[in-house]
Amino acid sequence: MMGRLSEKVAIVTGGTSGLGAGISARFAAEGACVVVTGRNAERGEAVVAALREAGGEGCFVACDLGDEDSIQALMESTLSKYGRLTTLVTSGAATATNTGEREISITNLDNDILERSVSTNVYGLLWTFKHAIPHLVKAASPDQGVSTSIVTIATAGTRNGTPGMPSYWATKAPVEVMTRSLAREFGGAGVRVNCVSSGLILTESERGAITPEFERFVESINCVPYFGQPEDIAAACLYLCSDEARYVSGATLCVDGGASI
Numbered sequence: 001m002m003g004r005l006s007e008k009v010a011i012v013t014g015g016t017s018g019l020g021a022g023i024s025a026r027f028a029a030e031g032a033c034v035v036v037t038g039r040n041a042e043r044g045e046a047v048v049a050a051l052r053e054a055g056g057e058g059c060f061v062a063c064d065l066g067d068e069d070s071i072q073a074l075m076e077s078t079l080s081k082y083g084r085l086t087t088l089v090t091s092g093a094a095t096a097t098n099t100g101e102r103e104i105s106i107t108n109l110d111n112d113i114l115e116r117s118v119s120t121n122v123y124g125l126l127w128t129f130k131h132a133i134p135h136l137v138k139a140a141s142p143d144q145g146v147s148t149s150i151v152t153i154a155t156a157g158t159r160n161g162t163p164g165m166p167s168y169w170a171t172k173a174p175v176e177v178m179t180r181s182l183a184r185e186f187g188g189a190g191v192r193v194n195c196v197s198s199g200l201i202l203t204e205s206e207r208g209a210i211t212p213e214f215e216r217f218v219e220s221i222n223c224v225p226y227f228g229q230p231e232d233i234a235a236a237c238l239y240l241c242s243d244e245a246r247y248v249s250g251a252t253l254c255v256d257g258g259a260s261i
């Protein structure tokens with residue numbers, strides 16, 4: 001089924017790679033105008049070129065999540081290009097892979113990685129909410145049952161933790177409680193807020209980073225005998241951002257092959 005997001009204008013943070021690139025492509029294929037963001041213009045423009053080639057609409061807007069002015073400018077560019085904001089997906093993050101934090105014990109905590117993780121995953125996430133929500137409220141019509149929505153991307157691993165990624169776990173764990181808090185605060189104004197809690201997904205960068213031992217570990221805890229792909233996360237985000245989910249808010253949809261049950 002195509003067109004499940006027609007009339008939507010979506011910002012996808014972290015749209016320049018990995019899960020965000022997959023979400024951007026699927027949203028555009030379903031009729032949304034997609035604002036792909038991140039710092040890397042080359043990768044961002046490539047994501048936009050691909051979604052346009054497939055018949056979708058989108059643009060790249062550079063944005064550094066560690067800089068509040070840059071986030072504010074992202075909202076202004078979106079409004080000036082598409083006139084409104086109906087949908088936000090927060091996939092952008094400093095991850096254990098893109099910071100190189102894999103297998104760094106708390107006893108060797110790297111302060112540069114910690115600062116980058118806090119500034120992107122905590123400050124950046126909260127600033128994104130702060131500057132996007134007024135526009136999402138404006139585009140909603142709760143009296144007519146028309147909602148706008150946010151989907152946050154959390155990490156299923158925060159339920160159990162693993163050794164060796166202290167900055168990542170400490171800065172990704174707040175995502176789920178922020179999702180529920182915002183769902184309570186803005187539901188009455190017509191903004192639904194949900195979370196997709198992702199298990200290990202074989203993005204290009206993850207594929208290069210995981211060791212055979214870690215691969216075997218994930219296989220041993222997954223309920224299904226295969227790894228997730230970016231399309232699996234995109235499909236969950238699509239449902240939550242579509243009008244089919246108009247009565248779903250404050251939910252966390254765990255897409256992890258059953259690893260965390």
Ligand SMILES: NC(=O)c1ccc[n+]([C@@H]2O[C@H](COP(=O)([O-])OP(=O)(O)OC[C@H]3O[C@@H](n4cnc5c(N)ncnc54)[C@H](OP(=O)(O)O)[C@@H]3O)[C@@H](O)[C@H]2O)c1
Nearest residue numbers: 014016017018019038039040064065091092093198200201
């Ligand atoms: N892949 C997995 O197995 C997995 C599992 C669980 C949860 N997740 C979550 O899924 C999300 C995406 O992860 P991924 O695997 O797709 O990682 P990724 O390929 O490294 O993508 C991370 C994205 O975040 C953006 N980003 C990082 N720092 C930024 C900053 N300061 N300002 C603006 N953008 C920034 C990057 O854009 P630029 O480089 O262009 O700035 C990139 O688009 C993250 O929230 C992660 O925690 C992933």
